Amino acid sequence: xxxIIYTFxxxxxxxxxxxxxxxxxxxxxxxxxxxxxxxxxxxxPKQKTNKNSLDGEKIVAEKEKKNYxxxxxxxxxxxxQFEDLSEADLDxxxxxxxxxxxxxxxxxxxxxxxxxxxxxxxxxxxxxxxxDALNEIEQGKDQIYRVNHYGDSQIEGDRMTITLRNxxxxxxxxxxxxxxxxxxxxxxxxxxxxxxxxxxxxxxxxGQKHPQKKYGPxxxxxxxxxxxxxxxxxxxxxxxxxxxxxxxLQKSFSEIGIWYGKGKTGSKVYIWSDSIxxxxxxxxxxxxxxxxxxxxxQAVKKIQCYFSGxxxxxxGISLDPKRxxxxxxxxxxxxxxxxxxxxxxxxxxxxxxVLNTKLxxxxxxxxxxxxxKSEKTMAYMKEVYKNMYRHFKxxxxxxxxxxxxxxxxxxxxxxxxxxxxxxxxxxxxQRELAIESGCAFFDLYQFMGGHSSIALWNRKNxxxxxxxxxxESRELVSKELFKALMYEYNQYKKRISRQEENK
Amino acid sequence: xxxxxxxxxxxxxxDIPFLIQAIIEADKSNTNRSSYCSLLCxxxxxxxxxxxxxxxxxxxxxxxxxxxxxxxxxDGVIAAACAGWVEEGAGLPSWQLRMxxxxxxxxxxxxxxxxxxxxxxxxxxxxxxxxxxxxxxxFISEKFRGLGFLFHxxxxxxxxxxxxxxxxxxxxxxxxxxxxxxxxxxxxxxFIPVTHSNCDHPLVLSFYxxxxxxxxxxxxxxxx
Amino acid sequence: MDNKTQLEIIFREVFSAPDLHIHEAMTAxxxxxxxxxxxxxxxSKVEEVFGIKFKLKDLIKLKNVGDLLLLIEEKxxx
Numbered sequence: 001x002x003x004i005i006y007t008f009x010x011x012x013x014x015x016x017x018x019x020x021x022x023x024x025x026x027x028x029x030x031x032x033x034x035x036x037x038x039x040x041x042x043x044x045p046k047q048k049t050n051k052n053s054l055d056g057e058k059i060v061a062e063k064e065k066k067n068y069x070x071x072x073x074x075x076x077x078x079x080x081q082f083e084d085l086s087e088a089d090l091d092x093x094x095x096x097x098x099x100x101x102x103x104x105x106x107x108x109x110x111x112x113x114x115x116x117x118x119x120x121x122x123x124x125x126x127x128x129x130x131x132d133a134l135n136e137i138e139q140g141k142d143q144i145y146r147v148n149h150y151g152d153s154q155i156e157g158d159r160m161t162i163t164l165r166n167x168x169x170x171x172x173x174x175x176x177x178x179x180x181x182x183x184x185x186x187x188x189x190x191x192x193x194x195x196x197x198x199x200x201x202x203x204x205x206x207g208q209k210h211p212q213k214k215y216g217p218x219x220x221x222x223x224x225x226x227x228x229x230x231x232x233x234x235x236x237x238x239x240x241x242x243x244x245x246x247x248x249l250q251k252s253f254s255e256i257g258i259w260y261g262k263g264k265t266g267s268k269v270y271i272w273s274d275s276i277x278x279x280x281x282x283x284x285x286x287x288x289x290x291x292x293x294x295x296x297x298q299a300v301k302k303i304q305c306y307f308s309g310x311x312x313x314x315x316g317i318s319l320d321p322k323r324x325x326x327x328x329x330x331x332x333x334x335x336x337x338x339x340x341x342x343x344x345x346x347x348x349x350x351x352x353x354v355l356n357t358k359l360x361x362x363x364x365x366x367x368x369x370x371x372x373k374s375e376k377t378m379a380y381m382k383e384v385y386k387n388m389y390r391h392f393k394x395x396x397x398x399x400x401x402x403x404x405x406x407x408x409x410x411x412x413x414x415x416x417x418x419x420x421x422x423x424x425x426x427x428x429x430q431r432e433l434a435i436e437s438g439c440a441f442f443d444l445y446q447f448m449g450g451h452s453s454i455a456l457w458n459r460k461n462x463x464x465x466x467x468x469x470x471x472e473s474r475e476l477v478s479k480e481l482f483k484a485l486m487y488e489y490n491q492y493k494k495r496i497s498r499q500e501e502n503k
Numbered sequence: 504x505x506x507x508x509x510x511x512x513x514x515x516x517x518d519i520p521f522l523i524q525a526i527i528e529a530d531k532s533n534t535n536r537s538s539y540c541s542l543l544c545x546x547x548x549x550x551x552x553x554x555x556x557x558x559x560x561x562x563x564x565x566x567x568x569x570x571x572x573x574x575x576x577x578d579g580v581i582a583a584a585c586a587g588w589v590e591e592g593a594g595l596p597s598w599q600l601r602m603x604x605x606x607x608x609x610x611x612x613x614x615x616x617x618x619x620x621x622x623x624x625x626x627x628x629x630x631x632x633x634x635x636x637x638x639x640x641x642f643i644s645e646k647f648r649g650l651g652f653l654f655h656x657x658x659x660x661x662x663x664x665x666x667x668x669x670x671x672x673x674x675x676x677x678x679x680x681x682x683x684x685x686x687x688x689x690x691x692x693x694f695i696p697v698t699h700s701n702c703d704h705p706l707v708l709s710f711y712x713x714x715x716x717x718x719x720x721x722x723x724x725x726x727x
Numbered sequence: 728m729d730n731k732t733q734l735e736i737i738f739r740e741v742f743s744a745p746d747l748h749i750h751e752a753m754t755a756x757x758x759x760x761x762x763x764x765x766x767x768x769x770x771s772k773v774e775e776v777f778g779i780k781f782k783l784k785d786l787i788k789l790k791n792v793g794d795l796l797l798l799i800e801e802k803x804x805x
Binding site: 557562595596598601603605606607608611614622628 | 755763766767770781782783784786789790
C-alpha cells in the first residue's frame, strides 16, 4: 500500500514539473536544464482539417492584413452648429466654385472639408471599406467595384452621379454608364433610350407596386407582357411589339450586364448592335438576383436587347468596364428613401454581394421638407431616417455608406418664396443619425450656404427655388464632394503606409 | 341582402373622406395603380392629403368638390357615391378646374412630374362634351353592389340638374377599358359607347389601369 | 415689357403658336394646343416668369385671358 502511494506521488510530482517547467528550461552557469514537456507526454489529438477551418484561417489572414492602426480621426471640430455665410460671402464662394469649373482636378486640390465627416467605426473609419476598394483598384485588382447612388429627382437620370463617375474613373479607371433602367421619367444624360413593346414598371414609391415586392437594389423592377419572338433579327426588327430596349450611346464601355431575377425556363435575351448579333443569354436562373456579364469584342454605339419567352423580373442593364470603379444611379422621383426598406436586408445584402458594392451614397430629404412642420413630424421623420440608415448599413456590413444631407428648399408663401422651416435642424438630425449608424456624412445644406441659400443659388441661375440644382451646380457640388473624399482617401493611405512601416 | 333605410342625398362635409375614397377607387379602376399618383410621383397618402386640401376650396362643376357629389346612405352608413355636373356649367371645362386644383395644392416638382408624364400619355384622355351631364367617380362599397345603386345615383343627378334648371343634352361618362363589369352595368341602364381612345406607349399600363378609355352616352328618356 | 406682351410670349411658346395674338376675351377653346397639360405648363410658366403664385380661388374665377391679365397685375402689386 505504501509503495502504491509513493509511486502515485512521484508520478504526480513529475507531471507537475512537466506542466510548469518553463519552455526555455532553467539556465545555470551556461547549462540549460530541460524537462520533458507536458505536451510531449500527452499530445493533443490532431484537429481534422476541413474547409471551414481553412476559410477561418484565410479570414484571419485577411483581417490581419487589414489591421491598420486604429483610426483615431478627430471629427469634433466638424460637429459644430454652423453659422451661415452672409449673402455677400456666399456670393463670393459660389463665384469661386464657378471660376474653378474649367480647371482639371489634381491631387493638390484634395483638401480637408469641414462638411465631410468620416467618423471612426469598428476600429476603422466609416469610409475604410470604400477606400480599401479604391486601394485594390490602384494595385491592379481585376474586379469591378461599384458605388450605388440613391436619391430622388435631384439625381434622377444620372444627374450628379455622372460627374462623380467621370472623376473617379479618371483617377481609378473604369468606363461606361453603370446601371440603366428600362425606363425613367426624365431624359437620361449621355445616352438615348427607347422601349418597345408592352411593359410594366414597378417602383417602391410613386407608382405601380410589384405584387410580390420584387425590386432591384434601386427599388424598381420591370417586366414585359407577352412572350416576344425568337430570332431571326430581321423578323424581330419588324415586329413593333417585341419587348426590347434600344440604346444609342456616346461613351465607350467594355461589358453589358443584364440584371434580373426569378428567371423562367426558356426566357432569353438577344443582344444586337444594328445588324450584328453580339450575344444571347438564358434568363432562366430562378434566384432572386443575377447579373449576367457579357464582354464586348469591339466598341459599339448602339445596342438593342430583345427578350423572348416569359418575362423574368428585370431590373435593368449596366454598361461597365472590365475592371475599375463604376457608379450606378438609383434616382427615384418623389422618393424620400423609406421605400428601400421594402426590400429585406437579406435580399439587399445578396444583391450588393453580387454587384460588389463598396459604397452606397444616400441623398434623400428634399421630398420631406413640406412635412417638417412640427416637433411631432420631425420626430417621426427622425425615426424613419434612423431606420433607413441602419437598414442600409446592415445590408452593407463590408462596405461604406455616405449620407448627403438635405439641401435648402423654398416654396411660395403669400406670393413670396421662403425656405421651408426646420431644414437646418433636420440636417443636424441626419448628421447625428448617420454617425450613430456608422455612416459618413456630407453636409450639403451647409456647403451650399445654409439657411435660405437656395434663393441666391436661384438668382445666380444655379438652382430652382424648389431646391433642384442645375446641370452646372450639380457639377460644381459633385466636384467638391469628390475632392473632399479624395483628401480622406489620402489620409487612409498614410495610415496604411504607417502600418507597413511598423511591420 | 336585407337593407334597412336607404337614403339618396347631396353629399355633406362629413362625407368627404368617403368621397376622396371614391375618387381614388374610380381612378384605380380595380387595379393597384392610381394614375394621379403615378403621374405626380406621389404616394396614395400624399394624394389623399392633396384631395382633402382641394375639397376645402369648394370647387363646383367637377368631381374635386363636395358640390358635385350625391351619396347613398344605408342605415346611416355611406354605401355609394357618384359625382355629377353639367360640363362647362359655369363657363370653364372641368379639365381646367381639375388642373387648377392640382396646380394649387401640389409642389412644383410634383407638377413638373405630372406634366412630363402626362405628355407621354395624352392620347389616352377623351374630351367631355360641353352641355352634357357628366357622371364621374362612381364608387359603391363592395357589400352594396348589385342593388341598383348606380341607376339611383344617376337618376338623382338627372333630376337634380333639372330642378336647378340647368339644361343638358344627354348623360355622358368615361370608363377605362379594363373595367368590364362597369361596362356591363352602364350598358344595362342604357348607355352606349360612342368613342374610344388608345395609348400605345410601352409603359401605359404602369401609369393607367388600361391602355384606353371609352366614352359612353345616354339620351334622356321621355319624361326625363 | 408690359404684362400683356410678356403673356403673349408665354402663350406662343407653350402652345407652339408663333403667330398667336392674345386678346382679353380669348378662351382655351380658341387655341388648338390649349389642353389640360399645356394649361398646367402655361400656369407654371406664368408663375415662374412673373414671380407670383396663384391660389385655387384665384384660378377658378378666370374665364378668359383678360381675367388672367387682371390677376397677374393684382398679384404683382400685392
